[in-house]
Amino acid sequence: xxxxxxxxxxxxxxxxxxxxxxxxxxxxxxxxxxxxxxxxxxxxxxxxxxxxxxxxxxxxxxxxxxxxxxxxxxxxxxxxxxxxxxxxxxxxxxxxxxxxxxxxxxxxxxxxxxx
Amino acid sequence: xxxxxxxxxxxxxxxxxxxxxxxxxxxxxxxxxxxxxxxxxxxxxxxxxxxxxxxxxxxxxxxxxxxxxxxxxxxxxxxxxxxxxxxxxxxxxxxxxxxxxxxxxxxxxxxxx
Numbered sequence: 001x002x003x004x005x006x007x008x009x010x011x012x013x014x015x016x017x018x019x020x021x022x023x024x025x026x027x028x029x030x031x032x033x034x035x036x037x038x039x040x041x042x043x044x045x046x047x048x049x050x051x052x053x054x055x056x057x058x059x060x061x062x063x064x065x066x067x068x069x070x071x072x073x074x075x076x077x078x079x080x081x082x083x084x085x086x087x088x089x090x091x092x093x094x095x096x097x098x099x100x101x102x103x104x105x106x107x108x109x110x111x112x113x114x115x
Numbered sequence: 116x117x118x119x120x121x122x123x124x125x126x127x128x129x130x131x132x133x134x135x136x137x138x139x140x141x142x143x144x145x146x147x148x149x150x151x152x153x154x155x156x157x158x159x160x161x162x163x164x165x166x167x168x169x170x171x172x173x174x175x176x177x178x179x180x181x182x183x184x185x186x187x188x189x190x191x192x193x194x195x196x197x198x199x200x201x202x203x204x205x206x207x208x209x210x211x212x213x214x215x216x217x218x219x220x221x222x223x224x225x226x227x228x
Binding site (some may be wrong): 036042043044045046089091102103107 | 119121146150152157158160163170172173205207209215216218219220221222224
């Protein structure tokens with residue numbers, strides 16, 4: 001079945017450090033890939049997305065590239081801020097074999113940025 | 116444009132009771148999906164409704180049900196509540212055509228005592 005695996009947290013960084021959160025997926029066909037962010041006490045916000053191989057999604061300084069050969073979609077940011085502290089979820093939608101918009105999520109990675 | 120709204124935001128119930136949660140999608144969106152978020156199981160898909168029809172269902176018992184109205188608002192119902200139903204229930208809306216990103220509401224925090 002389809003699944004998403006992301007690195008365990010928490011990830012603790014100092015402000016202005018480089019961030020990488022690893023995400024790999026298993027899916028039939030060509031899924032669309034997403035990163036969502038959840039701030040404390042809130043719902044999920046879409047951070048970025050990529051719908052085909054080699055696409056790069058980017059938003060608010062975050063980037064992720066859809067790598068079909070390694071089935072990965074790692075999240076990166078060059079310089080994190082305290083305000084980036086949140087839980088980050090990697091997710092996919094696979095429409096292979098029929099229409100579905102069911103998001104499949106990884107377990108989430110807590111990022112804590114210290115001043 | 117107003118975002119996805121969910122009511123109530125917090126709810127406390129006791130075992131055996133039933134509960135109804137409400138979700139109003141973004142204006143013009145025709146699809147509503149529901150997800151359950153727990154520390155142990157993470158984020159799990161419950162069901163999706165499109166134009167008042169259930170299109171997809173996750174692996175949850177029949178105690179979990181939902182419906183969608185002609186104005187696209189959706190409700191989910193959980194009957195005979197169990198302690199394990201304590202969770203954050205998230206609703207997401209999308210416009211309903213092709214590949215569309217899903218926009219999430221703030222969630223309803225359900226506590227079962």
